Amino acid sequence: MSPEHWTRPSRPDERDRIADTAVPAATSATPTREQVIAGLRATSEGGADLVQLLTPEGQRVSHPDFDIDITDEQLRGMYRDMVLVRRADREGNALQRQGQLGIWVPLLGQEAAQIGAGRALRPQDMAFPSYREHGVAWCRGIDPTELLGIFRGTDHGSWDPNETGMGLYTIVIGNQCVNATGYAMGQKFEGKVGNSGDDAAANEATMVFFGDGATSQGDVHEGMVWASVYDAPVVFFCQNNQWAISEPTERQSRVPLYERAKGYGFPGIRVDGNDVLASLAVSRWAMNEARQGNGPLLIEAFTYRMDAHTTSDDATRYRMGDELEAWKLKDPIERLRVHLLREGIADQDFLDGVETEADELAARFRQFCVDMPDPPPERIFSAAYAEESPVVAAQREDYLDYLSGFADSGHDTEGSVR
Amino acid sequence: MAVITYRQALHDTLREEMLSDENVFLIGEEIGVFEGSYKITAGLLEEFGEKRVRDTPIAEEGFVGAAVGAAMLGLRPVVELMTINFSLLALDQIVNHAAKIYGMFGGQSSAPMVLRTPGGGGQQLGATHSQNIELYYAFVPGLKVVAPSTPADARALLKASLADNDPVLFLENLALYNTKGEVPEDAPPAEIGKAGVTRVGSDITIIGYSRMATVATQVADQLSEEGVSAEVIDLRSLRPLDRETLVESVRKTGCAVIAEDDWLTYGVGAEIAASISDGAFDYLDAPVRRVAAAEVPLPYAKPLERAALPSAESLNTAVRQTLEAVGHRR
Numbered sequence: 001m002s003p004e005h006w007t008r009p010s011r012p013d014e015r016d017r018i019a020d021t022a023v024p025a026a027t028s029a030t031p032t033r034e035q036v037i038a039g040l041r042a043t044s045e046g047g048a049d050l051v052q053l054l055t056p057e058g059q060r061v062s063h064p065d066f067d068i069d070i071t072d073e074q075l076r077g078m079y080r081d082m083v084l085v086r087r088a089d090r091e092g093n094a095l096q097r098q099g100q101l102g103i104w105v106p107l108l109g110q111e112a113a114q115i116g117a118g119r120a121l122r123p124q125d126m127a128f129p130s131y132r133e134h135g136v137a138w139c140r141g142i143d144p145t146e147l148l149g150i151f152r153g154t155d156h157g158s159w160d161p162n163e164t165g166m167g168l169y170t171i172v173i174g175n176q177c178v179n180a181t182g183y184a185m186g187q188k189f190e191g192k193v194g195n196s197g198d199d200a201a202a203n204e205a206t207m208v209f210f211g212d213g214a215t216s217q218g219d220v221h222e223g224m225v226w227a228s229v230y231d232a233p234v235v236f237f238c239q240n241n242q243w244a245i246s247e248p249t250e251r252q253s254r255v256p257l258y259e260r261a262k263g264y265g266f267p268g269i270r271v272d273g274n275d276v277l278a279s280l281a282v283s284r285w286a287m288n289e290a291r292q293g294n295g296p297l298l299i300e301a302f303t304y305r306m307d308a309h310t311t312s313d314d315a316t317r318y319r320m321g322d323e324l325e326a327w328k329l330k331d332p333i334e335r336l337r338v339h340l341l342r343e344g345i346a347d348q349d350f351l352d353g354v355e356t357e358a359d360e361l362a363a364r365f366r367q368f369c370v371d372m373p374d375p376p377p378e379r380i381f382s383a384a385y386a387e388e389s390p391v392v393a394a395q396r397e398d399y400l401d402y403l404s405g406f407a408d409s410g411h412d413t414e415g416s417v418r
Numbered sequence: 419m420a421v422i423t424y425r426q427a428l429h430d431t432l433r434e435e436m437l438s439d440e441n442v443f444l445i446g447e448e449i450g451v452f453e454g455s456y457k458i459t460a461g462l463l464e465e466f467g468e469k470r471v472r473d474t475p476i477a478e479e480g481f482v483g484a485a486v487g488a489a490m491l492g493l494r495p496v497v498e499l500m501t502i503n504f505s506l507l508a509l510d511q512i513v514n515h516a517a518k519i520y521g522m523f524g525g526q527s528s529a530p531m532v533l534r535t536p537g538g539g540g541q542q543l544g545a546t547h548s549q550n551i552e553l554y555y556a557f558v559p560g561l562k563v564v565a566p567s568t569p570a571d572a573r574a575l576l577k578a579s580l581a582d583n584d585p586v587l588f589l590e591n592l593a594l595y596n597t598k599g600e601v602p603e604d605a606p607p608a609e610i611g612k613a614g615v616t617r618v619g620s621d622i623t624i625i626g627y628s629r630m631a632t633v634a635t636q637v638a639d640q641l642s643e644e645g646v647s648a649e650v651i652d653l654r655s656l657r658p659l660d661r662e663t664l665v666e667s668v669r670k671t672g673c674a675v676i677a678e679d680d681w682l683t684y685g686v687g688a689e690i691a692a693s694i695s696d697g698a699f700d701y702l703d704a705p706v707r708r709v710a711a712a713e714v715p716l717p718y719a720k721p722l723e724r725a726a727l728p729s730a731e732s733l734n735t736a737v738r739q740t741l742e743a744v745g746h747r748r
Contacts, residue, residue, distance in 0.1 A: 102542045153542050153718040216475035246452035252475050318451045380722045384714040416729040417712035
């Protein structure tokens, strides 16, 4: 069977049988009917190893290895987290459409994966994000308005990684996996891992976020190699949202991604990424293992990117609406909402209250965005070196001198730096 | 003769070459179903199939390396690197393998391949996605680097690059994709290593490549209204560099300004200025000036980004200042 086909992993004895029914290769921008069906089959089910604690219908189910100790208040809190983060995300998308942002990277559909993981982190832990981790940022106490600068283009990220325990968004695919491994090695060298007794509560670990597309990058491979040979306390949290822009996961891997961990010599778990309870349970377990010195670990959160890759992308060009419809039935927020109501953990008043809070956040978010000033021209030069550089200093003096020559020298950046 | 965009010229030429040589195939991220981030490969998967239009995993070192292997076997891969910034992930395959296969294999094997990739800022893509780092490749013996600035050159240089038996980095530019120009359909391939005198003049030589070659022409047009006769040279090829054409022009005009989108220190312009100094020192009436980007990681905010990039205004100013200096001396 040609690897060009939309393959699914198969045992040797299955290959002949599959060859007969093999799906034809994609040959145009519009997938064939067979491809759509194959895609749906591949993306809508996580397989037998999927850890799930809350079904898409909002039913609590048990898992032999993972359970969760959680209060009603925490459950309501995670519902609130997801609703607010989704609302900020939708506002970000709309602001881009209105020309207020250069680009927005939608989180829609991945709220449970991120809130579950984010709520498993302790203040002393470190998170390394890619650029879609609005939910993780929320859990680290970063106000959604802090994300706006990156997408409006006024800065490359403004929060303090040391203070928040969250690195800045990483645009280059997969880079952060090596950085996270290095950070985790540092945690270990500094004796912050595997302590017992009174010191145990202060143990630290690192969680790094990346996508299915990134797993093809050399940096991710090298990060995993290093993490394993140095027993680094790092949890690799891969959100498999099924699509790397237009490329399905089948273009990145023949095996389910969580199975790759075996090759590096550490555990890999596939969790239902649309189930916030499962994401929290597995993340808590993994972070605890890492803090105790049993890292690294890989979590594959099996989820779905319900919107486009970014606002520059049009997902309808390469995937069918049926697939999105199938995933809507697994919506992460809806299943928790049903669960809360059915079990009497929350009532309509609570849900309405969260909705009101979301409206307020949305209004504040929009206002903050349109009020953002352009950065001053000095910023061009202040972002090159931590130390003063003679070349940059000379350019700055020259340019500010040039600008001050204008009658209306409100520091409009009119000409170019010479 | 058709007037088409730079993007269309690239697309049409790729298609033509694929039709005429079945060894030509395309490989890169998102180039098939998605038709490329900048739509250069639109429709080609549908027409040629997956064997010849390969969507790859998100792994630049992997697909550039695979193309090197395919080229060694006699195929003619055209690699699309989504932007030149991503080529950094494949630096080892480009510099240590593609560029060195011929020499280190004693001439028994070569790596005839084309690495198509756009550079350029001005699109508000942030510091890591807006670089002009073609110099990294122009620095490497074993590689050729071409940089068309017009649709006609895009066609002629792409044909030449595909016909070439060495690896060619084919530099495109985000700001040029939608620019239009006449493209003669029967024009022969360009000669790699040959600059173009795109405007004849006698007062000053303005030298540029890629986007800045078009800015140079624009500035020369502005100046001609004031009676200044500027000669414009479009380098077209960064390696090999056509020193002869540069020197000949400066021997005629006696002064030169270089326009480049990359950074000044060690930039392409430095090599050109040195070449002029070597070949036309006795003819110079003024120091050779360079107009380049501010030496900072490119800002993200729109007004700051605009200010950090060289522009027609900054080039115009440098040309005037040079002409003034010459006037004092002549």
